[in-house]
Amino acid sequence: MAILAYQLFIVFSLLVVRLVAPRHLLTACLIWSGFTIFNLFFWPLILVQLAVVWVTFSVLQPKEIEKPAPATKKADSPPPPRPAPAATASPPAIRADAPSILTSVHKAVTDFNRSIDRASALQQASYRIERVMHAEKLRIETALTMARQNIQLEAFFAEAPGNRASYENTVADISRLREKSGAKGEAVESERDPDVPDFSLPPRHADSETADAIAHRIGQLQQQREAFLVDLKLSLDRDGVLREQFFRVMEASTHRKIWAALQQRLRPRVAPASKTLAEIFKAVEAARPKQTEPPAPPARKTPQQAAELILRPGIHALAAQLGIRHLVHFTRVKNLPSIMRHGLLSVEAADRRGIQKLANDPLRLDGHLDAVSLSIEFPNALMFYKYRQLHPDDRWVVLLLKPEILWNHNCAFCTHNAADRRIRSRTWPELSAEPSFRSMFKEAPADSPPRSTQGLGPADPTDAQAEILVRGDIPPSMVVEMVFEHPDDMEAHSHITACRSTLMKTAGHGYFGTRRFVRQIGRAA
Secondary structure, X not given: OHHHHHHHHHHHHHHHHHHHOHHHHHHHHHHHHHHHHHHOOOHHHHHHHHHHHHHHHHHHOOHHHHOOOOOOOOOOOOOOOOOOOOOOOOOOHHHHHHHHHHHHHHHHHHHHHHHHHHHHHHHHHHHHHHHHHHHHHHHHHHHHHHHHHHHHHHHHHHHOOHHHXXXXXXXXXXXXXXXXXXXXXXXXXXXXXXXXXXXXXXXOOOOHHHHHHHHHHHHHHHHHHHHHXXXXXXXXXXXXXHHHHHHHHHHHOOOHXXXXXXXXXXXXOOXXXXXXXXXXXXXXXXXXXXXXXXXOOOOOOOHHHHOOOOOOHHHHXXXXXXXXXXXXXXXXXXXXXXXXXXXXOOHHHHHHHOOOOOOOOOOOOOOOOOEEEEEEOOOOHHHHHHHHHHOOOOOXXXXXXXXXXXXXXXXXEEOOOOOOHHHHOOOHHHHOOHHHHHXXXXXXXXXXXXXXHHOOOOOOOOOOOOEXXXXXXXXXXXXXXXEEOOHHHHHHOHHHHOOOEEEOOOOOOHHHOOHHHHHHHOOOO
16 A cells, blocks of 8 residues: 555656646656666566656646647648747657657566566476475485484494384384374375486477576586585495495385486496406407408508597407496696587697697607597596696696597507606507507506505506597597586586586595595595
8 A cells, every 4th residue: 555655646746746837747757767766676666656657747748748740731831820939838859758768668668578477487497397306305315314313223222232122112102102193194295206307408488598598597407416416425435334324215215216316326337346357358358259260451541541430349348347437537627618619639639720728748758749648437646636736726627538439549558657668668559459458457566555455446447647548539529527626617617518517525535536535435426
């Protein structure tokens, strides 16, 4: 009612101005408009009040303003007599100003309606995803709480033999009391099998700006879920007891869809521990097809053919048996836009194309300026730490790449650092052969700790500085994930990472720490 009374007061004030000083009616409307815009902060109320002001003006404005100028005049008719100037006549400029103000008001109302429609479409497109994400997160956090309670109960039972019986009797008494009181237990909603988020885009909206806003919002939601799951995995990997109890709670729950989606991310994806490297190599040799005829002499290749992808089924089979999930490359965050546009390029290729690139090692003491350096499963922690200390003002990102680079690209397999004299003394054909790839996983020499003591998995090279040299461009499609250390870097590059980014929650850990630490707490997802 107060708002309605205020609008009636505005109409009354304009009516008084119209009766007392008609020539100042437009000025009074402009004053009311300025007062409305600068003193009110609620857009619907601002638009209503502006509409009241200018509708009142259109009704009360002097008749001279409403008269349109004659379009044409007849030549044979005498001009009408010019009326005497009246004291209350308005200046002609008012006729030009009033329509422009009404047009601005109409444009403001139209823009407001468009923003309302866009917000409504955005909410409709993301509401279900947000609701399902919230339900999934709530159930996972509830399972974590139950797992921690189970751990506390197990500790309580271990304190004294009679604690378990006392606890079970108490639970039985509570159950009998609930049955007598007629309590029905949990609601039906909690017993239903909840869905998992579906981030597929809806049919494209007719308005391109609205469609882009919907796509951006869904991408943000997917990144939020990925960050939550990565944080969950790191928490479970640090505490094996909590991990085991969490698995038990989820397996006993009715959340089948959520548990099925989580198992692929939370369970370790490495080769079976029962297989030794010797058994793996033996299985690969047994699966290799037997050759009955001597191979034909290799034909001379043109430079174009030599640059094409090289298919090596032996390395493919061995990498699959070892359980290699990805290759790794660390670089400065500033290089990301160029990498996602041109791919990973060697120093020589970048200079040839005139692409500005911040190289980790511009000198390349290994002598391979035409190759990109990668690692298997984990970065070269010593070199990574060295470069971060040399360039403390730079931000870094770790790229995880598809393992098929090993058998689809021209690679050299270096058992040690490529600048090591034991590697520099060998030729590229020797380094690119299958035996060189096998030697990356051989047992450590006698003066070094054995692989079992180091806690290495089958996919981990024996030497932490072992690397892969790749000749030729590595396209952006080979990048499957990007691990950032700082959240602002991940947010700033969300438009080019296409939901492939992950935030390393704990600084100095994971891919920004040491390989030994990661082997102790589990591999980062």
